Amino acid sequence: MSQLCKTYRAGEIQTSALKSVDLEIHSNESLAITGASGGGKSTLLAVMGLLESFDSGRYLLNGIDVKQLSFDEACRIRNRYIGFVFQSFQLIESMSVQDNVMLPLRYGSKKPVAEQVDWVHFLLEQVGMSHRLTHRPSQLSGGQQQRVAIARALVMQPLLILADEPTGNLDSKTAVEIIDLLFKLQSFGATLVYVTHDSALAEQAQRIVQINDGETGVAGAISRR
Numbered sequence: 001m002s003q004l005c006k007t008y009r010a011g012e013i014q015t016s017a018l019k020s021v022d023l024e025i026h027s028n029e030s031l032a033i034t035g036a037s038g039g040g041k042s043t044l045l046a047v048m049g050l051l052e053s054f055d056s057g058r059y060l061l062n063g064i065d066v067k068q069l070s071f072d073e074a075c076r077i078r079n080r081y082i083g084f085v086f087q088s089f090q091l092i093e094s095m096s097v098q099d100n101v102m103l104p105l106r107y108g109s110k111k112p113v114a115e116q117v118d119w120v121h122f123l124l125e126q127v128g129m130s131h132r133l134t135h136r137p138s139q140l141s142g143g144q145q146q147r148v149a150i151a152r153a154l155v156m157q158p159l160l161i162l163a164d165e166p167t168g169n170l171d172s173k174t175a176v177e178i179i180d181l182l183f184k185l186q187s188f189g190a191t192l193v194y195v196t197h198d199s200a201l202a203e204q205a206q207r208i209v210q211i212n213d214g215e216t217g218v219a220g221a222i223s224r225r
């Protein structure tokens with residue numbers, strides 16, 4: 001993305017969240033986004049994940065010019081290629097663990113239901129949650145909820161995993177386990193981008209980008225490896 005700008009508008013109030021962001025992310029790399037509170041990290045992640053629009057600048061996602069996408073095309077690409085993990089897990093309370101993970105398949109997969117169920121069970125096994133298939137999210141610990149959210153993020157085999165403070169609500173031991181899990185996914189070929197305030201967690205990424213006051217630093221990204 002280059003010279004990307006985003007202003008939130010609510011009536012008379014305008015907040016310039018991204019003023020000029022230049023960022024190139026390579027396939028299969030891991031990138032941590034850090035910076036001061038209110039600097040635009042979550043907004044940047046939301047724009048990257050096609051959850052938020054932007055006003056000006058250019059964003060090419062896997063060669064696709066995002067500005068040219070219709071709403072429906074953006075939804076389809078988001079569901080098919082991008083997996084999200086949020087600080088607050090964002091699981092649907094009225095659904096079981098299994099149904100939460102299955103949800104993206106309902107809209108984006110033509111596989112027979114039996115195959116979908118097998119795939120969901122396999123993923124839940126990978127994140128250590130296959131023993132809680134029928135539980136509701138509130139019946140799980142924070143770390144368990146995040147594991148389920150990660151299984152849901154993976155169910156469409158996304159090329160890009162976007163995680164916004166994925167460990168923000170977890171104790172430090174569980175945080176390390178969750179970050180390790182995210183890196184395991186990256187090692188299978190996905191690109192991993194995560195926002196964190198925790199400098200130790202940020203330093204595990206191949207690159208760290210600082211965003212403050214809506215702008216990436218003068219050097220853009222700091223190369224770590």
Ligand SMILES: Nc1ncnc2c1ncn2[C@@H]1O[C@H](COP(=O)(O)OP(=O)(O)OP(=O)(O)O)[C@@H](O)[C@H]1O
Pocket residue numbers: 008009010015016017035036037038039040041042043044
């Ligand atoms: N939905 C919204 N409507 C209006 N302004 C918003 C909205 N979301 C964020 N902002 C504003 O945009 C700016 C960037 O917010 P953002 O949440 O992206 O920052 P952040 O770096 O993720 O912050 P934090 O580290 O505190 O989570 C802030 O000034 C914020 O007040």
